[in-house]
Amino acid sequence: MRMGQLLGSGRNADVYELDEAWVLRRYRDGMDASRELPVMSYLSASGYPVPRLGPQPPSAGPGDLVLQRLHGPSMLESLMSGAMGAEEGAGLLTGLLADLHSVPARLSPDPEDRVLHLDLHPDNVMLTADGPVVIDWSNTEEGRPALDRAMSALILAQAAVDPAHPAADGARELLTALVPRLAADDGLPAPHLADAVARRTLNPTMSPAETALIGDAAALVTALAGR
Numbered sequence: 314m315r316m317g318q319l320l321g322s323g324r325n326a327d328v329y330e331l332d333e334a335w336v337l338r339r340y341r342d343g344m345d346a347s348r349e350l351p352v353m354s355y356l357s358a359s360g361y362p363v364p365r366l367g368p369q370p371p372s373a374g375p376g377d378l379v380l381q382r383l384h385g386p387s388m389l390e391s392l393m394s395g396a397m398g399a400e401e402g403a404g405l406l407t408g409l410l411a412d413l414h415s416v417p418a419r420l421s422p423d424p425e426d427r428v429l430h431l432d433l434h435p436d437n438v439m440l441t442a443d444g445p446v447v448i449d450w451s452n453t454e455e456g457r458p459a460l461d462r463a464m465s466a467l468i469l470a471q472a473a474v475d476p477a478h479p480a481a482d483g484a485r486e487l488l489t490a491l492v493p494r495l496a497a498d499d500g501l502p503a504p505h506l507a508d509a510v511a512r513r514t515l516n517p518t519m520s521p522a523e524t525a526l527i528g529d530a531a532a533l534v535t536a537l538a539g540r
Contacts, residue, residue, distance in 0.1 A: 323449065324518040326376075333382065335367045340376035340451075347375060349450045352419065352428060359416045362409075362446045383446055388438035392483055399483070402435065403490035406465060409433060409447060410495070414458035421455040429454050429461040431512075434468045435487070459505040462495045463534070467509045470530035471523060485533075492537035501538050506531060 316337055317330030325344065329337045340346060353363045367379035388405065391397040397405075410433060418426040430437075431452040439446045469491065472484035495501050510531050514524060 326449075326451070330382070331367075331379065335379055336382045337373075338378045338380055339374075343376055344451065345375045346378040346451075349378065349453065352450055352453050355419045356413075356416060356428060361413060361416060362444060363450070364446060364448060380448075383439040383441050383448070385439055385441040387436050388440055388445070389435035389480070391440055392435055392487065393480055397440075399486040399490045402487050403494055405438070405445060406433065406435070406487075406491055407494045409438065409445065410458070410462055410465065413447075414461065418455045425457060426455045427458050427461075429456050429458070429464075431461060431464050432468070433461065433465045457505065459500060459502050460508055463501055463506040463509040464512070466492055466495055466501065466534045467506065467513055467527070467530055470533045471513070471526050474526050474529040474533055475523070477522075488533070489537060492534060493539075496538035501534070503535075503540065506534060 317332075319327055320330055320336060321328045325342050326338050326340045329339065331337055338346070350366060353366060356363050357365065364383060365381035367381065369377070369379055373379070386394075386396075388397065388402065392399075392402050410430075413430060413433075414427045416428055417424075418428060430447065430450065431454060432449060433447060437447060437449045439448055466488065469484050469488045472478045473481055473488050475481055478484065492501070510527055513519070513527050516524075
């Protein structure tokens with residue numbers, strides 16, 4: 314397996330060019346990527362927009378995943394450039410979450426459970442010529458959809474309340490349009506927001522400064538939800 318140039322880096326993984334069709338995503342901390350494979354295969358078969366999975370070469374390690382190379386800006390890039398507005402972005406995120414939660418859980422016997430992304434925010438949505446594609450399924454679990462909605466809102470709110478964040482104003486504008494949509498018909502119950510807060514607080518990839526903003530972020534989500 315010959316890796317090309319580094320295409321991008323996230324909090325715990327790097328993405329390398331393999332060729333025009335495929336990329337290699339490699340975790341830096343030794344995290345096992347294999348748990349994502351059955352989830353992405355299941356969602357793809359259900360019609361949900363995830364990257365296609367490529368053949369895993371014999372030399373691939375447990376933290377490696379070969380994925381379809383996606384062409385186009387991220388949703389975050391589109392929002393920051395002004396190519397996409399807050400209302401359009403809120404509609405897109407709401408739709409992606411709703412479509413995901415329409416797919417029955419793969420493993421759980423509880424009929425109320427669904428596949429959850431738990432990190433669905435604008436930087437994890439690629440805008441391709443064929444439509445939006447949701448990437449980075451490293452946090453996926455099965456559970457109640459309200460937790461997924463709360464997590465997306467909380468992640469955006471952390472950016473919105475961070476005065477040092479370059480996209481703080483845009484994040485607040487997007488969050489203001491998004492939360493009422495997510496909260497309609499009690500779609501953001503307080504216990505699920507509290508669960509999201511607890512999970513974010515324990516996230517080892519965040520800095521102490523980011524963690525310190527979680528309380529303010531939760532308060533902003535609560536206020537926008539009208540509670």
